[in-house]
Amino acid sequence: MSPRRQAVLKAVVQTYIASGQPVPSEVIARQHRLGVSPATVRNEMAALEEGGYIRRPHPSAGGVPSSRGYRYYVEYLAEPVEVPEAVKQRLRKRFLSAHRNMEMWARLAAESLADLLHNMAVSVLPRVKPVRLRHLQLVALEELLALLVVVLDDAEVRKDLLPLDNPCSSSDLEQVADRLNALLAGLGRREIALLGARFSPFEREVIRAVLRILKWAEAELAVEWATEGLAYLLSQPDVANLAQVRSLVGMVEEGRLTQTILSLAPERGMRVVIGEENPEDALHPFSLVLAPYGTPHAQGYLALVAPMRLAYPQAVAGVGFVASLLTELVLSLHPRPSAS
Structure with missing residues (x-):
């Protein structure tokens, strides 16, 4: 993809995430200072639509990112951000003041992540004994x-x-x-x-x-998990379809959401699963941001469940920080064996 087309896609994604409205070419040309005319932006948006990176709700509407467009943005265009230092200190203090208990920490992690990102968060507790x-x-x-x-x-x-x-x-x-x-x-x-x-x-x-x-x-295997922030998720304007809501709530209540998280979560690092990349139909309108925490012998998982219209850099930063904080706490309960 050419640098100019990348810049137009980045502008469409960021503007749509901020506004929730289809993005006209005139807005891109006026607000993002790409140094090209609205006609050139229209041509680039037409090429992006043909490539499956954006779609239009109807022919005269502006552009809306598709799953493929979000994926390209996450992989190549999104700029990393950090959780503000004041927020890090507040969360660290909140965890350290809680009881040294894994169930308490898991619940606190889901609550903190949901409050930080205003979406649903799931914390899957570590299993100490792996399947062999x-x-x-x-x-x-x-x-x-x-x-x-x-x-x-x-x-x-x-x-x-x-x-x-x-x-x-x-x-x-x-x-x-x-x-x-x-x-x-x-x-x-x-x-x-x-x-x-x-x-x-x-x-x-x-x-x-x-x-x-x-x-x-x-x-x-039977797993324990904590889920918080469902009300945040359901209050999002992108989650208005009653059938979608029922399907998602059913997944939460039946434990299928947790099983999906376990099947998708990486062994290390972060993973973002967008829209139809999710194996469950009920999750196609949503994105998951996943991270492991703990140690290889006591590993749990943290997940954010959000609409595809998500501030991905902030979400990745938030999930990553809370996962790293949980890892510190798990290590305090299950320290690494000392080298002999």
Whole structure:
């Protein structure tokens, strides 16, 4: 995308986030000082619409960012911001004055994030005991298809189909399974993901499937979470569709929102999931800003749920700061073992 087109897209996104109204080309040319005429801005907006970055509610309306437009903005155009220092100090003092209790901190994190960003926040409490792999087996089904059988540490059996790029005999599959069992047995998902051993392409494919199974198993376990700010979210002008509200509330009450957060959350860093990138239809009108917190052995997750029309730099900064604060607190309860 050319620099000029990027500048027009950035102006459309930022203006729409601020106003909530479709953005005409005249407003972009007048308010953002791009050094081009309204006609040039119109041409660039037409190209952005053709590329799927903006849409128009009707032919004569201004531009509205699409999921793709928001994604491009978040990835390439948004400028990072910091949570104001006074807000950081206030939040830090609030957490440090609370009881040293993970449930209390989780509730406080969701409340603080919801109040800070005026949207819904979810804090998923850490699990201290991860799901671990006991044993895996590879069974030939067809010439280019194998069955992966995974036995978890509680003896639960999970299965997945693995397409093969090249034919493998039963003895080939058995050798791969024996090597992986020697390396992976007894390990949890995060430990497996950090392994530095050299693997063949097929072994890496098996490991990816094992990691998926372990993540699914973790997501299905009973989890504790705190949700705050639903009233903030429902008061947003972008959330006016009653069917959308019912679907979202249903996800919260049934625990499906928490399971979705667990399936989408990154192991480190931040992740922003926008609109139709969400796997659940009920979340297509919304964006999620996700971050892990805690330690590899006691990891929880923090999520902001908001309309797509969201001040993304502020949201990322807020979620990131509260997650880092929670990590400090979790470390005070579960300190890292000292090096011997």
